[in-house]
Amino acid sequence: MTVTIWKQAWWMTKTELKRDRLNWIWTILFTLYTAAITGGFLTGTGLRGMEAQVHTLLVDNIFLLFIPFLGFFFSRRSFRYLQDDSYTQMLSYMRRLPIPASTIIWSRIFQMLVAFAVNGVIYFTVIYFLALRFEHFRFDQVLAFSLLWIGYGVIWNTFFIYWELLVSGKAYFAYTTLAFVVFFFIALTAAILDWNLIQFSIEHSQQWGLLAPGMWIMLVSGIVLMIFSFKRTKKKMLLRDVS
Numbered sequence: 001m002t003v004t005i006w007k008q009a010w011w012m013t014k015t016e017l018k019r020d021r022l023n024w025i026w027t028i029l030f031t032l033y034t035a036a037i038t039g040g041f042l043t044g045t046g047l048r049g050m051e052a053q054v055h056t057l058l059v060d061n062i063f064l065l066f067i068p069f070l071g072f073f074f075s076r077r078s079f080r081y082l083q084d085d086s087y088t089q090m091l092s093y094m095r096r097l098p099i100p101a102s103t104i105i106w107s108r109i110f111q112m113l114v115a116f117a118v119n120g121v122i123y124f125t126v127i128y129f130l131a132l133r134f135e136h137f138r139f140d141q142v143l144a145f146s147l148l149w150i151g152y153g154v155i156w157n158t159f160f161i162y163w164e165l166l167v168s169g170k171a172y173f174a175y176t177t178l179a180f181v182v183f184f185f186i187a188l189t190a191a192i193l194d195w196n197l198i199q200f201s202i203e204h205s206q207q208w209g210l211l212a213p214g215m216w217i218m219l220v221s222g223i224v225l226m227i228f229s230f231k232r233t234k235k236k237m238l239l240r241d242v243s
Contacts, residue, residue: 008099009106016111020075027073027115028122035123038062039130042198060187060197065180067149068156070119071112085169092242101237105165105230112157120150137206144212145205151218158222158229166236 017024041059072078077086094104124146132142156179163175190197204214 005100005103005106008103009110012099012103012107013110013114016075016107017073017114020073023074023076024118027119030074031070031119031122032126034062034066035126036130038066038123039127042127042131056194056196056198057187057191060190061184063149063198064183064187067153068160069153070123070150071116071153071157071160073111073115073119083169087164087172088168088242091165091237091240095242101234104237105161105233108161108165109226109230112154112161116150116153120146124149132202135202135206138209140209141206144208144210144215145201148201148205148212148215148218151215151220151222154222155218155225158226162229162233165233166240 038059041062077090091104124142128137128142132145137145159179160176163172167175187197189195201214205212208215
């Protein structure tokens with residue numbers, strides 16, 4: 001990425017974030033609400049049998065479904081992509097300007113990183129005070145737990161960005177709905193097999209700290225997938241008809 005592309009992408013990111021500044025309030029409130037619910041479930045102990053499986057299914061579903069959305073912030077465009085095909089309209093407008101495809105993609109990546117930084121700090125801070133501090137987590141262990149799940153979120157956001165820039169609003173809705181179904185079946189399978197994904201990630205982070213293999217696998221996988229997706233998205237964006 002050249003300095004020019006970096007500056008253009010960052011300028012676009014700041015412009016986008018300022019345009020929907022008030023929607024950050026709703027984003028933060030929703031993040032706080034979900035974190036409070038998640039933290040409340042994490043404090044549930046002493047469950048056995050079917051109750052334990054239902055509890056595991058609920059907590060795993062909350063994490064699997066919501067963590068990827070820490071990379072988003074509420075905006076008029078994100079709420080109206082189905083009715084107005086707003087993402088396609090945005091891309092059509094950008095294509096009429098002298099803005100390289102790389103700049104558009106980097107701007108979207110920057111928006112994701114800013115959202116993860118803000119929402120992630122809020123979400124995992126609440127999780128810490130409601131649950132992890134009772135497990136005597138150190139800062140490095142909390143950071144490892146947070147980065148493990150943020151890495152998971154980056155992986156899925158790579159797909160969301162790809163769909164956002166390359167398909168229509170209806171197709172984007174269909175793909176994201178399919179993703180939700182995948183999240184649910186992963187959580188359901190884990191519950192049936194008596195695997196507790198959240199408890200495993202907590203114990204894994206507590207044992208290894210910032211050396212946790214799971215954390216590094218998630219982060220590296222997210223970065224590699226994003227690099228691969230960047231090249232493919234850029235190539236297809238140049239060929240996409242947005243008229």
